[in-house]
Amino acid sequence: MIEIKHISKSFNDRKILDNVSGVFKKGQTSLVIGASGTGKSVLLKCMLDLVRPEHGATLYDGRDFYIGEEEEKKTIRREMGVLFQGGALFDSQTVHQNVQFPLDMLTEMPESEKRDRVEFCLQRVGLEGTGNRMPSEISGGMKKRVGIARAIVMNPKYLFCDEPNSGLDPLTSIKIDELIKEITEEYSTTTVIITHDMNSVLSIGDYIMFLYKGKKVWEGNSQTILDTNVPELEEFVFSNKALMKMRGEKR
Structure with missing residues (x-):
């Protein structure tokens, strides 16, 4: 389990994350969603300690990643697996x-x-x-x-995926989603996915956190997201025409 507590981060006096808290559970695919510029990637970097927030804590099964002993931090890092946006493979090396x-x-x-x-x-x-x-x-x-x-x-305990479907066609995206979901359940990993792909949200969203202008304004799952009454989330979700049609049929 990963718990983030009151994460706040600013750059050049501009607040990017504002008091964001949440719990990502073992064996679930947890998605952080929101439009571009809402702080999703910065939150991921804070969780990986690539960027240090001004306020807040990130706990890995109760271990505080920011203030723990260096050896404990190294242990936590070894328990992480990261899928970078675009794959980030070394071109000069074989698969x-x-x-x-x-x-x-x-x-x-x-x-x-x-x-x-x-x-x-x-x-x-x-x-x-x-x-x-x-x-x-x-x-x-x-x-x-x-x-x-x-x-x-x-064999990580914690798996992070940054926009795993970026640049992929819809069919391949579905296969990648299914693979991440299977691995999460098979190995009981705590999986956190940064995405704006609504197909992923609806198909594998065991837990969903929606960020808007750096704040968490909604959390739920794929079963509850279509019934939200949060205006900012409704705009994000139903900007897709197919989902607009689904919304009309549902009502």
């Missing part, structure tokens, strides 16, 4: 080398065990037999799958 990178950096695992772990993760995301290919030789959807394999190679 296998990209997935193995965290093992090389953070473990003293024997090479044979690393190889087995990488092959297992590639098989888990449906990319068995692709280890010798270069990122330039695979599709955008496959790159995201490689990114997921790299994110789970350390």
Whole structure:
């Protein structure tokens, strides 16, 4: 479980996050949504301690990430897996080398065990037999799958996904959503997804936090989001014509 408490962050006297709190539970896909510029990515960076908030705390199963001992912080970092927007693969390395990178950096695992772990993760995301290919030789959807394999190679407790469907066609996006959901449930990870994709929200949103101008103005799940009476959220959700039609049918 990850708990964020009263997170506030400003840049150049402009408040980006304003007293944001929430709980992301183990085994659930938790989504942070909102329009561009609402603070989603900054919140993710605060949770990863890439950016330090002026106020607030982030607790990983009760461990305060900001004020804990350095060794405890290192332990928490080793328990994280991150899928970066765009995949963020190393172009000069093979698929296998990209997935193995965290093992090389953070473990003293024997090479044979690393190889087995990488092959297992590639098989888990449906990319068995692709280890010798270069990122330039695979599709955008496959790159995201490689990114997921790299994110789970350390068997993380906490999985973070930054806009996992960015740049993908609708069918591939659905497959990526399903894969993230399956991995979350299979390994009981605490998964936090930053997204503005309403298809993801409706299909895998076990818990949803909506940010507007840096504030949390709503939280719920995929079953309750279509019945919201929050004007800012309604505008965000029903800006999609298909959802407008669904809304009319529902009422």
